Amino acid sequence: MADDKPKLLIVEDDEGLQAQLKWAYDDFDVVIAGDRASALASLRAEAPAVVTLDLGLPPDPDGTSEGFAVLEEIMGLKPDTKVIVASGHGARESALTAIDRGAYDFYQKPVDIEQLGLIVRRAFSLHQIEEENRRLVARAGDNNTVLGGLITAAPEMVRVARTIERVANTNVSVMLLGASGTGKELLAKGLHEASGRRDKTFVAINCAAIPENLLESELFGHEKGAFTGAVKTTEGKIEQAQGGTLFLDEVGDIPLPLQVKLLRFLQERTIERIGGRKSIEVDTRIVCATHQNLETMIAEGRFREDLFYRLAEIVVKIPSLAERPGDAVLLAKAFLKRFAAEMNPQVKGLAADALAAIDAWSWPGNVRELENRIKRAVIMADGKLISAEDLDLGNELDENSLPLNLKSAREQADRKVIRHALARSEGNISNTAKMLGISRPTLYDLLKQYDLHA
Numbered sequence: 267m268a269d270d271k272p273k274l275l276i277v278e279d280d281e282g283l284q285a286q287l288k289w290a291y292d293d294f295d296v297v298i299a300g301d302r303a304s305a306l307a308s309l310r311a312e313a314p315a316v317v318t319l320d321l322g323l324p325p326d327p328d329g330t331s332e333g334f335a336v337l338e339e340i341m342g343l344k345p346d347t348k349v350i351v352a353s354g355h356g357a358r359e360s361a362l363t364a365i366d367r368g369a370y371d372f373y374q375k376p377v378d379i380e381q382l383g384l385i386v387r388r389a390f391s392l393h394q395i396e397e398e399n400r401r402l403v404a405r406a407g408d409n410n411t412v413l414g415g416l417i418t419a420a421p422e423m424v425r426v427a428r429t430i431e432r433v434a435n436t437n438v439s440v441m442l443l444g445a446s447g448t449g450k451e452l453l454a455k456g457l458h459e460a461s462g463r464r465d466k467t468f469v470a471i472n473c474a475a476i477p478e479n480l481l482e483s484e485l486f487g488h489e490k491g492a493f494t495g496a497v498k499t500t501e502g503k504i505e506q507a508q509g510g511t512l513f514l515d516e517v518g519d520i521p522l523p524l525q526v527k528l529l530r531f532l533q534e535r536t537i538e539r540i541g542g543r544k545s546i547e548v549d550t551r552i553v554c555a556t557h558q559n560l561e562t563m564i565a566e567g568r569f570r571e572d573l574f575y576r577l578a579e580i581v582v583k584i585p586s587l588a589e590r591p592g593d594a595v596l597l598a599k600a601f602l603k604r605f606a607a608e609m610n611p612q613v614k615g616l617a618a619d620a621l622a623a624i625d626a627w628s629w630p631g632n633v634r635e636l637e638n639r640i641k642r643a644v645i646m647a648d649g650k651l652i653s654a655e656d657l658d659l660g661n662e663l664d665e666n667s668l669p670l671n672l673k674s675a676r677e678q679a680d681r682k683v684i685r686h687a688l689a690r691s692e693g694n695i696s697n698t699a700k701m702l703g704i705s706r707p708t709l710y711d712l713l714k715q716y717d718l719h720a
Contacts, residue, residue, distance in 0.1 A: 413456035420590035444584030447634030466510030492541025592689035
């Protein structure tokens with residue numbers, strides 16, 4: 267039966283080639299689309315794991331603009347889809363651009379059916395492996411503390427932590443990308459503690475917080491008498507982190523002349539202090555972070571491309587708090603426990619309306635905003651429970667982007683509500699079922715269906 271076969275979407279406007287490809291892949295449930303509208307309709311209706319995409323689609327059959335537009339929309343709607351693009355007339359450059367934009371692989375026209383079949387089957391195998399990895403990560407998310415102190419029950423954040431753990435014992439430079447307040451320094455410390463450098467020093471510096479004329483001295487140090495006020499020789503942060511890890515926060519704020527000097531250190535692993543003439547060997551691992559778009563800065567000539575590739579050997583994207591369902595409540599409880607012990611021991615917990623407000627808020631300032639709100643609420647609270655009024659949050663919800671289809675919308679909603687309820691009930695099945703207004707057997711069925719765990 268077709269339903270038992272993996273779904274393959276072929277986006278191709280040549281009817282003869284459509285028929286040829288459909289005949290060649292009788293072991294797949296093949297869906298054909300000849301233009302952007304039908305391709306996206308088929309993506310929503312069928313949710314295929316693999317798509318073959320001809321970049322030359324109407325109304326631009328001799329160009330690539332329509333094909334790239336389809337690729338962009340597929341990646342936006344279902345980013346785990348393996349898209350294999352067709353590159354005609356030797357247009358290897360277009361194929362490489364497509365891969366840079368999220369495509370899995372490319373094939374050359376005219377089509378070699380056997381070669382394309384190998385690429386398609388490899389794509390299906392990889393998609394299946396990644397699906398299994400996602401299920402394993404979701405199970406790992408049941409442990410609320412990862413990477414030596416990061417509190418999370420969200421698979422999105424567990425995946426980040428596992429990536430960092432995997433690269434910790436290498437000496438590659440790691441770049442953390444994320445909005446302000448997402449916990450980049452905490453992750454950098456976690457990386458250091460998971461590495462073989464854990465017994466040495468972890469040093470952090472915020473490049474945006476130090477005036478340009480002082481940043482060079484902060485990083486590289488200076489010799490006595492190097493400038494007015496240099497009354498003694500001082501080691502810079504790079505030297506202070508000898509054998510350990512240096513975390514450069516907001517690396518996009520490093521001025522261009524200093525970027526050259528940092529690049530030289532990364533290439534040669536030696537530094538010269540300001541006013542010094544001696545090269546000093548330093549074994550320091552660099553971890554950096556930024557919320558800025560460095561690729562845009564490179565295009566504008568404000569950040570060196572060669573430095574970017576030295577710093578970004580491994581890039582880790584950190585989800586915002588709004589993208590981590592259930593984590594806001596877990597973190598709020600942890601912050602409350604800490605701040606109550608320090609500042610107001612009579613506070614024992616969060617009232618129901620406070621929990622609802624925390625769930626509903628979009629947290630534009632991420633974990634830092636949540637921490638500050640809870641700290642303020644603990645200080646201001648009059649009773650044993652913090653109320654929604656103490657948190658001073660609005661009650662407006664952000665609009666979510668349109669999901670892939672109605673089935674995925676229902677699944678997203680179910681997963682989100684169940685994860686919120688599990689977080690608020692601290693994993694208690696009976697309380698979670700009551701909160702959701704369903705029986706325990708029904709909840710167990712849903713947990714099994716969505717591969718969630720209490």
